[in-house]
Amino acid sequence: MTDQSYHHGKLREALLARATESIEEAGVEGLSLRQLARDLGVSHAAPGKHFRDKQALLDALALDGFRAMNARIIGASEAAGDHRSRFVRIASAYVDFAVSHPVLLAVMHSTKHHPDASDELRSIGEDGLRVARALIAEAMDAGELASGDCEMLALVCFVSLHGAAVLAAGNLLDGTSIDSLTVATTDLLWAGMIAGIPATQEAPGAVHEPLRELTRRHES
């Protein structure tokens, strides 16, 4: 190999790979461009040639993360089986990814929420939602689910599974196995969609207080 030549050759890929390892080991806070460079045996400024700044690297990590996650979700959605089992399988794929790469998942979300995230990032972050919508629409057409606002139902499912994934990633479920939580969640959601939503009475409306107690609390 000519790996010791002046040019690393695949520095960008190596940086991403090493960064992926690093964040899961030491968290995002522990990620240092200079340390990354040292790990790979290049100068401290070399990463700058591939990523304008640290955020740019995180953006790239997030993008890769979404690609990998979406691939699994889409793969799960295309597996054989009835609607319900495919639904569960999609959920498992999502949760599984979250558990395997908790820190990456956090980076993915915080990056997507960043005000100046790329359009690609914003879009790819919602593929999961699209998959859920397609499956629900299909099951609804087949008469398996009560008719309803397909778009909104998909969003609710996505949101719920997202919550399960995040909490699973955080290892926040003492005593409850992640798999059984996933099953319980999909079961409850599916049961709700079979039954349909009785009355769409308007919400009492969140109070939307200015909520100053958070800062005022420190005065007494």
Added chain:
Amino acid sequence: MTDQSYHHGKLREALLARATESIEEAGVEGLSLRQLARDLGVSHAAPGKHFRDKQALLDALALDGFRAMNARIIGASEAAGDHRSRFVRIASAYVDFAVSHPVLLAVMHSTKHHPDASDELRSIGEDGLRVARALIAEAMDAGELASGDCEMLALVCFVSLHGAAVLAAGNLLDGTSIDSLTVATTDLLWAGMIAGIPATQEAPGAVHEPLRELTRRHES
């Protein structure tokens, strides 16, 4: 006022209050102990007397955040109304808090997930779950909901609402109002709990592949 005396007097409270503002303005990354000190007109090392390091300050922020959030959730759970509307109100309280303090919420969770989080932090982070469980058990006893694993159902509801809160905080719901999502989520969950879960068939089991494509992807 003797505010210009040698001792600030309430530096700890002032630091927390200013930090609370700062993170919502500039994110956690933008939080600097030295900048905080400058904002408050104290020396750069003064914060160190109250918080051993930056993480200690974040821990305190998270603790305060949970306290404020739990107070609202508990308040909502104690409001008058039938079980269902109280359920919706609890959800609204949670989501409302998330929308008002998105960055703080992220800090709260990442801090709680930190391996050496205090016991108090871990415990207080699950008060929301306790409230949900109490309400569901009550409604179930009243015969309003189908009987089932009360503990697990509460967890599922908590997880789902958490997901809604997180995504709402991230402003991730283009086109969908947060309030309507909250209503739709609580509706679906409630409908599912009324109907009950038909068959508790075992999950197909997540595949749990070693998932190396995330790093291998960079080789082709």
Added chain:
DNA sequence: CCAGGATGTAGTCATTGACAACAATGTAGC
């Protein structure tokens, strides 16, 4: 063969978190 872009290097700067030594303040016990 050489012109120029891509990639990596060396050097530098301000900022940051953390620490240590010291000073001012308040307080408890005598």
Added chain:
DNA sequence: GCTACATTGTTGTCAATGACTACATCCTGG
């Protein structure tokens, strides 16, 4: 009153970091 002492804040310092600039090396195409 007065002195020991813990608390709280200050100044000084250090290594590490992200970001920038100028420069070196390599590769490719004309």
